[in-house]
Amino acid sequence: MSQKFVVIDLETTGNAPKKGDRIIQFGAVVVENGRITDQFASLVNPMEKIPVFIEELTGISDSMLKNAPLFEEIAPLVSNLLEDAYFVAHNVLFDLSFLQEELINAGEEGFYGPVIDTVEMARIVYPTSDSFQLTDLAAKESLQHDRPHQADSDARVTAELLLIMLNVVEALPLVTIKELTKLSEGLKSDLHLIFDEISNGKETRIEPLPEHLEVFRGIALRKKTGSEMKEHQVIDFPKTMEEKKALLKRAFTGYEMRPGQFEMMDLVYDAFHKNGHALIEAGTGVGKSLGYLIPSAIFALESNNRVVVSTYTTQLQEQLLSNDVPKLNKALETKVKVALIKGRNHYINMARFEQSLREIEENYDTALTKMQILVLLTQTETGDVDELNLSSGGMLYWNKIKNDRSIFIKTKHWEEYDFYHKAIENAQNANLLITNHSMLLADLVSENGSLPEFEHVILDEGHQFEKAAGKYFGESLDYMSVRLMLNQLGLYEQHQLFYKLENLLNKAGILHSQHQQTSEINQLIADLIYETEDLFKLAGTYARKAMKNKGSKIQASLVPARENRVWSALVTTAERVYFQLRDLQNALEKRMDGAWRSADSFSTREMAILDEVVHLMQDLEQACFMAKRIVTEEGRDVKWIEADTRSMQNSTAFFFRPVHVSESLEAQFFSRKKSVVVTSATLSVNHSFRFIKKELGLQQVLLEKQIPSPFSYKTQVKLVVPEDLPDIKSVSDDDYVVAITEHIISIAEATKGRMLILFTSNEMLKKAYNLIRESGLLEDFILIAQGISAGSRSRLTRNFKRFDKAILFGTSSFWEGVDIPGEDLSCLIIVRLPFSPPDAPLTAAKCALIKQNGGNPFSEFSLPEAILRFKQGFGRLIRTSDDRGLIFVFDRRLVTTKYGNAFLKSVADVPVESKSINEIVDMIHDWL
Structure with a gap:
């Protein structure tokens, strides 16, 4: 491109130039005619002390800036550099606002030309990237980035990234760039100028379309590939250890033999051949994925049967497909036909x-x-939303274009390009079909399920299947969903969907025949908005009163109590909401009857409006059903309200779950399949599978096997219970947090970070985090906390790995599925044994039922559930045979109670040491 781009990066003392924060380093790289032509960098004396956090982040100290120039001294040079150029930066508003302030203070004019934000550009150019941070994008493009958070290095990498992204845009087909040009007018930076110039250049050159693409109805897509037919192929199952070793050597360079993996292969193959169910616990490092994929593929090929592999998370689905299936093909020296399928809503409706x-x-x-979608369509073969990195606003848009069944929109012309139908076709022709527990469960009760027939299943992350089934067989009604639904409909004067529908029907002459006036329905919508607001306010009040002093996140069982005024008001309001939802639904149905009769007279745009109304009516029907369930007293479901006191109304939701799903799973799943292999690293409790069998409803099991981890835990791990912490049951939560905080600080200083702390409550995590931060004793550490630091679990984990002196505070989802191998994690702290709160609605209901049947709720449910979770947490530390680390359990019940022994017997055989904090610090120095 002919323009001049000046790529800027600044290091500063803080985020607010208006509050006196200053630049400490300036970096600029000039890009002209598609190459880097110049660069300039300088440290800058801010005339103030650098905060410790900034010094840790950038490596720039006060002594380094002592003799550096003031910004006023380099300001004329900076102004000269920026003349007639695009101002480019990664998160441009930050750098531009800072530089503008400094330039004006130095007596320069400031910059008022076009700007390019490489974050915004990266979101479009790399729609599938899981991070748009500079370090991650540099790694993605294999760019050398030796000194992140130093302005000269960051500016250079941003400039190189800009050149790559400009080339990516150049390579896009003209139809795509034209659409991008139209849409980019409303962006925050001036990308429309870039797209427009590239578009004009392409039109002049008349470039042919790349071979892998085609254009249909003005949209460029990746060419369709035909679905390969499933073959009946026989591969002999390796019977000897030597045969297995030879097979796996083909899959790995530098293969390490794992006898446990061989054993697992035999067990899975045996279960499928004998048409029996199996429970296989495979410890960390066994090589579980290939341990079940190899025998599943061989069985599928030789018997011409399909094997379904189901996981709990879509991330593991993707990992199997991208990481393990290529190894499987290498091992078997053939291309196993593998398909991945998800729920219909994951796919785009073109x-x-x-x-x-x-x-x-x-x-x-x-x-x-x-x-993002326009660019994705030139790359994707699946049309799956999980490929995209969308904002929350982007997800709202996705809900309008996801692959629901269209009633009014004519989709026939797009049938050939329907990604969901393509996924179904691939599934029909697959030897191995990878799906997730939710999709599998949805298929169980659907008359026209998406999955083809199957009789052999691998349930990976099998310990989560009961939880997934509970969610699936249950229901929920949350404030945000109801509010979004009513906002989408809108009052007539708000010009949303209701307004569009009335105008459309009025134009078609249909409204004249309608009994109900627009104003009546408008009033009904207004009343419903008011009543639903009231319903969720009452729900929040009920939950808060029921769960006094229980922290910010609360769960309160919904128990009929006629003498309770809040309960009575809640029931009365729910009844009103139910009747209003039903009346609104009936009114819209009558309107749509008229629309059906005149369907042929509507334009494509009008059809899209009617289609939106149909889907909204389905949401109304579901909400109506849920409102009725709030006030219905019969049934064995557990009902409860969840809310977060920090954002009471927005977070409030009603939940309905069956107490047990075991009978449904036995009747609808296990009894109907020939062989289901349930596997996970955590299935047994004290060397017994009794608990998991009961939870899943597994009655007939062919084989049960624990395959231990190959790691040498005795030499790789030290397990310590501090002896100078109070018993958790003998002090208040606040006193306990103060005590553990002192220990965390001492341990962190000794280990120099690389520490994961697992909590069982958000409240305790928040209190400990705030106490540590306020103490100032760990100022040079990076503290990353779930629910406090911004970002998803994977983003927090990535940030944790980036810094040596880092502490990661996690709860709930961090107890499992977090993989931090090597020196990035050398210390794990388990704050308390992970028992579910006894008053948690589902726990209370399960325990009450056990007690009612004459059982012991603690030994039959609470203890085994906590042990499985403890095993998951324990497994976070050692991920490879080279890892070494320390595990501290702050809960003294591990060594002072009889049941503590059940926890210890259920994990790897590591001796437990009890030590004072001074002894612990000495031991850490010796150990690490």
Whole structure:
């Protein structure tokens, strides 16, 4: 490109130039004619002390800046550099606002030319990237980035990234760039100028379309590939250890023999051949994925049967497909036909997307998401939303174009390009079909399920299947979903869907025949908005009163109590909401009857509006059903309210779950399949599978096997219970947090970070985090906390790995599925044994039922559930045979109670040491 780009990066003392924060390093790289032509960097004396955090982050100290120039001294040079150029930066508003302030203070004019934000550009150019941080994008493009958070290095890498991204845009087909140009008018930076120039250049050159692409109805897509037919192929199962070793050597360079993996292969193959169910606990490092994929593939090929592999998370699905299946193909020296299938809503509806492209876009998030999808369509073979990294606003737009069944929108012309149908076709022709527990459960009760017939199943992460089934067989009604639904409909004067429907029907002459006036329905919508607000306010009040002093996140069982005024008001309001939802649904149904009769007279755009109304009516029907369930007293389901006191109304939700799903799973799943292999690293409690069998409803089991981890825990791990901490049951939560905080600080200083702390409550995590931060004793550590630091679990984990002196505070989801091998994690702290709170609604209901049947709720449910969770947490530390580390359990019940022994017997055989904090610090220095 002919323009001049000046890529800027600044290091500063803070985030607020208006509050006196200053630049401490300036970096600029000049890009002209598609190459880097110049660069300039300078430290800058801010005339103030650098905060400790900034010094840790950047490596720039006060002594380094002592003789550096003031910004006023380099300001004329900076102004000269920026003349007639694009101002480019990674998160441009930060750098531009800072530099503008400094330039004006130095007596310069400031910059008022075009700007490019490489974060915004990366979101469009790399729609599938799981992070848009500079370090991650540099790694993705294999760019040398030796000194992150130093302005000269960051500016250089950003400039190199800009050149790569400009080339990516150049390689896009002209139809895509033209659409991007239209949509980019509403972006925060001036990317429309870039897209426009590239578009004009392509039109002049008349470039042919790349071979792998085709254009259909003005949209460029990756060419369709035909679905390969499933073959009947026989591969002999390796019977001897030497045969297995030879097979796996083909899959790995530097293969390490794992006898446990061989054993697992035999067990899975045996279970499938004998048509029996199996429970296989495979410890960390066994090589579980290939341990079940190899025998499953061989069995599927030789018997011409399909094997379904189901996981709890979509991330593990993707990992199997991208990481393990290529190894499987190498090992077997053939291409096993593997398909991945998810729920219909994961796939894009191209007819809806095409229609939405024709509408003028004023919403920033929607415009950006449309641009991301346009680029994705030139790459994707699946059309799956999980490939995209969308903002929350982007997800709202996705809900309008996801692959629901269209009633009014004509989709016939897009049938050949329907990604969901393609996924179904691939599933029909697959030897191995990878799906997730939710999809598998949805298929069980659906008359027209998406999955093809199957009789042999691997349930990976099998310990989560009961929880997934509980969610699936249950229901929920939350404030945000109801509010979004009513906002989508809108009052007539708000010009949303209701307004569009009335105008459309009025134009078609249908409204004249309607009994109900627009004003009546409008009043009904207004009343419903008011009553639902009231319903969720009452729900929050009920939950808060029921769970006094229980922290910010609360769960309160919904128990009929006629003498309770809040309960009575809640029931009365829920009844009103139910009747109003039903009346609104009936009114819209009558309106739609008229629309059906005139369907042929509507334009494509009008059809899209009617289609949106149909889907909204389905949501109304579900909400109506749920409102009725709030007031219905019969039934064996557990009902409860969840809320977060920090954002009471927005977070409030009603939940309905069956107490047990075991009978349903036995009747609808296990009894109907020939062989289900349930596997996980955590299935047994004290060397017994009794608990998991009861939870899953597994009655007939062919084989049960524990395959221990190959790691040498005795030499790789030290397990310590501090002896100078109070018993958790003998002090208040606040006193306990103060005590453990002192220990965390001492241990962190000794280990120099690389520490994961697992909590069982958000409240305790928050209190400990705040106490440590306020103490100032760990100022040079990076503290990353779930629910406090921004970002998803994977983003927090990535940030943790980035810094040596880092502490990661986690709860709930961090107890499992977090993989931090090597020196990135050398210390694990388990704050308390992970028993579910006895008053948690589902726990209370399960325990009450056990007691009612004459059993012991603690030994039959609470203890085994906590042990399985403890095993998951314990497994976070040692991920490879080279890892070494320390595990501290702060809960003294591990060594002072009889049941503590059950926890210890259920994990790897490591001696427990009890020590004072001074002895612990000495031991850490010796050990590490």
